[in-house]
Amino acid sequence: MLGTGSAFAKTYFNTNALIYTDSHTLMLDCGTTAHQSLHRLGKPLSDIDAVLISHIHADHVGGMEELAFRMKFAFGRKPLLFVPEPLAGPLWETSLKGGLLQDEFAALDDYFEVRLLQPGVRTELIPGLAAEPIRTAHIPNKISYSYVLNDDFFYSADLTFHPELLRALVEERGVRTIFHDCQLKPPGAVHTTLKELESLPLHIRERIRLMHYDDTKPQYEGKTGVMTFVEQHERYRF
Numbered sequence: 001m002l003g004t005g006s007a008f009a010k011t012y013f014n015t016n017a018l019i020y021t022d023s024h025t026l027m028l029d030c031g032t033t034a035h036q037s038l039h040r041l042g043k044p045l046s047d048i049d050a051v052l053i054s055h056i057h058a059d060h061v062g063g064m065e066e067l068a069f070r071m072k073f074a075f076g077r078k079p080l081l082f083v084p085e086p087l088a089g090p091l092w093e094t095s096l097k098g099g100l101l102q103d104e105f106a107a108l109d110d111y112f113e114v115r116l117l118q119p120g121v122r123t124e125l126i127p128g129l130a131a132e133p134i135r136t137a138h139i140p141n142k143i144s145y146s147y148v149l150n151d152d153f154f155y156s157a158d159l160t161f162h163p164e165l166l167r168a169l170v171e172e173r174g175v176r177t178i179f180h181d182c183q184l185k186p187p188g189a190v191h192t193t194l195k196e197l198e199s200l201p202l203h204i205r206e207r208i209r210l211m212h213y214d215d216t217k218p219q220y221e222g223k224t225g226v227m228t229f230v231e232q233h234e235r236y237r238f
């Protein structure tokens with residue numbers, strides 16, 4: 001995990017991840033703190049082959065401009081950009097264009113090898129990594145996706161509580177691990193609260209790990225039962 005913090009956490013980097021396969025490294029969300037976190041890890045940006053985006057908030061896409069510029073001008077290449085099709089236009093028009101538009105560089109594919117994903121469709125992104133975007137509720141009328149990775153790992157990104165989805169993932173689809181955003185103190189508003197997650201049955205809770213938490217997280221350590229915290233700069237196998 002490049003980070004496990006909420007958007008405004010100061011002691012944790014943004015909830016972004018690096019996913020390693022045998023041959024590639026993919027960044028899952030590239031927020032404002034992503035490059036600082038990579039630097040702290042001693043991980044060169046040139047090691048990143050691909051990026052996958054969940055939604056347009058700075059803690060998830062705020063590092064995309066730096067990614068695009070450094071890849072283009074320092075390394076002379078275009079990383080793969082996997083983005084659900086409905087998000088591609090808004091990603092350029094409402095987020096990246098302001099910084100990246102210049103003369104002949106006028107679209108996402110001037111900076112990235114763009115690969116459009118279809119919501120609800122499982123696609124192999126790189127050898128050994130398949131992703132299915134699931135459109136999920138975060139902010140009313142905001143396009144936002146969670147991901148099922150390799151059929152048995154669910155990454156919520158930012159998600160309001162959706163117990164039926166979690167139940168279906170576990171009971172019908174055999175998802176074994178859920179990395180879920182967790183607002184420690186209510187109200188959740190645009191995220192899922194710890195209290196809401198605690199209301200789930202044990203067979204679901206025991207698959208959940210908590211991420212996207214605020215700076216008060218140390219006060220909750222050891223008090224979240226079977227749902228333990230995901231830690232930044234730790235590696236997890238799935």
Ligand SMILES: O=c1ccn([C@@H]2O[C@@H]3COP(=O)(O)O[C@H]3[C@H]2O)c(=O)[nH]1
Nearest residue numbers: 006007008057058059139158189190
């Ligand atoms: O209607 C809104 C919109 C936003 N926000 C805050 O801004 C943050 C943006 O990143 P995030 O999605 O990780 O978390 C969001 C919240 O902390 C909010 O509380 N209510």
Ligand SMILES: [Zn+2]
Nearest residue numbers: 007057059158
């Ligand atoms: Zn967020």
Ligand SMILES: [Zn+2]
Nearest residue numbers: 055057138158
């Ligand atoms: Zn968000």
